[in-house]
Amino acid sequence: MRFDTSSRSEPRSAAGILVRLLTQPTALALVIVLALLSSLPSNASALQLTAAVVDSAVLLGTVLWWDVLGLPAQVRRVTRRLGLAHRHPSGRIQSLRCRGVHRIGRRHTRLTWRLPPGVTLRDILAQQDAIEQAMDGEIVCWMEHGHLVMEVLRERIPDHVDFAAFYEQPPPPGKLVIGLGRSHRGPLWTDLGSLPHLLVGGMTGGGKSVFLTQALTHLVLTHNPDQLRLLCIDLKGGIELALFATTPHSLGEVVTTVEGAAAALESIREEVDRRLQSLRNAGMRDIDAWADVGRPPWRRIVVVVDELAELTVRELGGNPSALAAQKVARGRLGEVARLGRAVGIHLVVCTQRPDAEAVPGQLKANLAGTVAFRVRAQVNSLILLENDRAALLPHRPGRAIWAHERLEEFQAIHVAADEAERLIASRVAEPQAEGAGLVTPPLQNTSGNSESINRIGISGAATQATLSPGEVAR
Numbered sequence: 001m002r003f004d005t006s007s008r009s010e011p012r013s014a015a016g017i018l019v020r021l022l023t024q025p026t027a028l029a030l031v032i033v034l035a036l037l038s039s040l041p042s043n044a045s046a047l048q049l050t051a052a053v054v055d056s057a058v059l060l061g062t063v064l065w066w067d068v069l070g071l072p073a074q075v076r077r078v079t080r081r082l083g084l085a086h087r088h089p090s091g092r093i094q095s096l097r098c099r100g101v102h103r104i105g106r107r108h109t110r111l112t113w114r115l116p117p118g119v120t121l122r123d124i125l126a127q128q129d130a131i132e133q134a135m136d137g138e139i140v141c142w143m144e145h146g147h148l149v150m151e152v153l154r155e156r157i158p159d160h161v162d163f164a165a166f167y168e169q170p171p172p173p174g175k176l177v178i179g180l181g182r183s184h185r186g187p188l189w190t191d192l193g194s195l196p197h198l199l200v201g202g203m204t205g206g207g208k209s210v211f212l213t214q215a216l217t218h219l220v221l222t223h224n225p226d227q228l229r230l231l232c233i234d235l236k237g238g239i240e241l242a243l244f245a246t247t248p249h250s251l252g253e254v255v256t257t258v259e260g261a262a263a264a265l266e267s268i269r270e271e272v273d274r275r276l277q278s279l280r281n282a283g284m285r286d287i288d289a290w291a292d293v294g295r296p297p298w299r300r301i302v303v304v305v306d307e308l309a310e311l312t313v314r315e316l317g318g319n320p321s322a323l324a325a326q327k328v329a330r331g332r333l334g335e336v337a338r339l340g341r342a343v344g345i346h347l348v349v350c351t352q353r354p355d356a357e358a359v360p361g362q363l364k365a366n367l368a369g370t371v372a373f374r375v376r377a378q379v380n381s382l383i384l385l386e387n388d389r390a391a392l393l394p395h396r397p398g399r400a401i402w403a404h405e406r407l408e409e410f411q412a413i414h415v416a417a418d419e420a421e422r423l424i425a426s427r428v429a430e431p432q433a434e435g436a437g438l439v440t441p442p443l444q445n446t447s448g449n450s451e452s453i454n455r456i457g458i459s460g461a462a463t464q465a466t467l468s469p470g471e472v473a474r
């Protein structure tokens, strides 16, 4: 079982905080130093003062070094106990040998190890859960120049990450940056612009809709409609995404039917083709190269689909038109996932059912980033992450694993529905004079190899999509 480092309750009272402080070696040393300095008489001689300062420096230095050097000893002990060592025929046991300690942050250390004969990175990774449990933190391991590099992260993952507090900090650079939450390393961000597509999976109540709401709210707050367009396909009949249909960023009302989804995705596919053709004509590689030479930049389009299984495996009771629409939608979704990167069209696909049927391998291969909330069974976790970590997550809404270049557990950003509504309403009402007005900008000239999609005419509540080339290009 995975050890939930966050399940220990934080001391809330002053006495609890004091006890916690006094059990931290560095804090304890600081208290001793302060006591030492304050015990000096007011008329202390220069010699007494110097002696006190030297004592303090030695004590603090020792504690800091002990804090750092104690860690390799602990890792050695733990790995040895787990059998990650080499036993010589003579009976001597050779364990990991520390080759470097690099302190990256207060609770973040990078250790370099020489592995004993016969012990591989795979062996270490196979015991990762047990090591993390014993170390009371998260470890990230990889091989570099023949050595094992192990990052030990002991920052606690918070139980709650507030939307406003998270987005107060400056985001990293990127085209379509969204926050994910806080991990052992601290704030976790990703750039949809470079991902370019995202899969969000997990069982009911895990936090998928809240995650979508916070990410879309942030995108709407930080981009104008001439930079970003949204298309929301909500096949679960939920109301969470309706909020975004009220923004001028929206390409239409929320699509709620399979037929509507097929038509909308067909339009998106046509837009992909138009943009690809424009790129080909201009001899450009992608949307960034297009903008770099001073052409009017294309709006990025984010297409959100909740729930993917409705398009991939839902039994539609033999209704031939729905079945045909489902097939079209599935096909177009796969094509957009394959071709969208170059033309700035991004998918965010959610599913409660991460299994091989609901998330076809071909589509999964093109969804480079995965947010995996808790899943019921190991097999669902395997589909999302290729390991069982999402099945071992604590039962806490918003707790998830981020899988991109590596795996990282985090607590997702939380935004309440009414807060998101308030933020969006205030943004939409912003005066245009300030340059951030949210009135839908006029359509660009399509003959100039520009984009033509502006609004998809979906009769939202109805079952049919009423698309026509005129409406798409309006």
Ligand SMILES: Nc1ncnc2c1ncn2[C@@H]1O[C@H](COP(=O)(O)OP(=O)(O)OP(=O)(O)O)[C@@H](O)[C@H]1O
Pocket: 160, 161, 202, 203, 204, 205, 206, 207, 208, 209, 210, 211, 352, 397, 398, 399, 411, 412, 413, 414, 415
């Ligand atoms: N990041 C979070 N932090 C704290 N609480 C959260 C977080 N995300 C979700 N929750 C809580 O969990 C509840 C369910 O979340 P949400 O509706 O997003 O689940 P879901 O995965 O979309 O479920 P379903 O598959 O049934 O649609 C929310 O109402 C909220 O109370």
Ligand SMILES: [Mg+2]
Pocket: 208, 209, 210, 238
């Ligand atoms: Mg939901």
